Amino acid sequence: MLSVLRHEVRLFFIALQFLSRCPIPAWVGFEPAWLQQCARYFPLVGLLVGAICGLVLWAAQWIWPSSIAVGLAIATGVWITGGFHEDGWADSCDGLGGAVSREKALAIMKDSRIGSYGALGLILMLGLKAACLLALAETDGGLAALALVWGHASSRAAPIWLLHQLPYAGDAEHAKAKPLATQASEATLAFALASSLLIGAAIAWLRPELLPSLCAAVLASAGVTLWVQGRLERRLGGYTGDTLGATQQLAELAGLLSFVALLDVF
Numbered sequence: 001m002l003s004v005l006r007h008e009v010r011l012f013f014i015a016l017q018f019l020s021r022c023p024i025p026a027w028v029g030f031e032p033a034w035l036q037q038c039a040r041y042f043p044l045v046g047l048l049v050g051a052i053c054g055l056v057l058w059a060a061q062w063i064w065p066s067s068i069a070v071g072l073a074i075a076t077g078v079w080i081t082g083g084f085h086e087d088g089w090a091d092s093c094d095g096l097g098g099a100v101s102r103e104k105a106l107a108i109m110k111d112s113r114i115g116s117y118g119a120l121g122l123i124l125m126l127g128l129k130a131a132c133l134l135a136l137a138e139t140d141g142g143l144a145a146l147a148l149v150w151g152h153a154s155s156r157a158a159p160i161w162l163l164h165q166l167p168y169a170g171d172a173e174h175a176k177a178k179p180l181a182t183q184a185s186e187a188t189l190a191f192a193l194a195s196s197l198l199i200g201a202a203i204a205w206l207r208p209e210l211l212p213s214l215c216a217a218v219l220a221s222a223g224v225t226l227w228v229q230g231r232l233e234r235r236l237g238g239y240t241g242d243t244l245g246a247t248q249q250l251a252e253l254a255g256l257l258s259f260v261a262l263l264d265v266f
Contacts, residue, residue: 010034015041019156020049020081039163039184040191042156047199050152053077054145057137066137070130073148086122088245090114093121095242102236106169109242125249132256139263146203146210147259150217154196155252158225159244164189165229169238213262217255224254 013024015038053073060069078086095109097117108115114122136144163184200218204211228247232239 011038012041012044014038015045016048019045019084022048022080036184037188039160040188040195042160043153043192043195043199046153046156047149047195049077049080050149052080053152054148057133057148058141058145061137061141066134066141069141070133070137070144073133074126074130077148077152085245085248086125088242089125089249090118090122091242092246094118096231096235097121102169105236106240109240125253129253129256132253132260135260135263136256143207143210143259146207147213147256150200150203150214151252151255153199154218154221154255155248157192157196158221158228158247158251160184160189160192161225162229162232162239162244162247166232167238169232169236169240169243213259216262217258220254220258221251224250 010028011034013028014030014034016022017024017028018035018038019042053076056076057069057073060072064072091109091111091114094111094115094117095105097115100108133144133148136147164186167183197218200214204214225247228243228250232243236243
């Protein structure tokens, strides 16, 4: 029993190391197979990142205007994750923004340089998230912080859905993270989805008035994820690492937009 628990803790740390800059204990070690197994803990890593960003936003509002607090919270998230998901979003915008062939799109996404579609995509994505958080923060700083927590946690379940539903579209032998270029198991997907729902339930327990917004955010994030799945099936025949990051960004934004749309509920 203790060995099983130790292994699950190890998988959480592997997920934390993969999705962020956070250091992990030396005893954790690494095996390539663990990278695929650790995907179940992506929402819990998002919970940690979101909690830190939410705390920064809440604390900063005691010193600066809401606009600066929001900027600091977003910057904190980008710094903790190394812009991991934002990079995937920018690359996906470059690869899929133009009318190019499947092979050309995959080649563009592998290019480390950013193009006009990627730059515009980043500006719009970060700008819209900042606008949503500002609208929430000016209403209730605690609400904005909780929305950040939920957004970071739940949106990281969206890529796991794609890992379960779609094949890898690129060259698996040359993938940056080869173990993730394999299908996620049903158990991994179920654990990730359950974690997201439990986090949402905990937030609803803390703030019962947020239940309508949380339900709307779940539906919006799920709808965006299914839309992306359809687009990737038609355009690439599967997913890539970049499109997983792009899906996380879109799911997070969809959730924040839902929170703002139901501001009059509070």
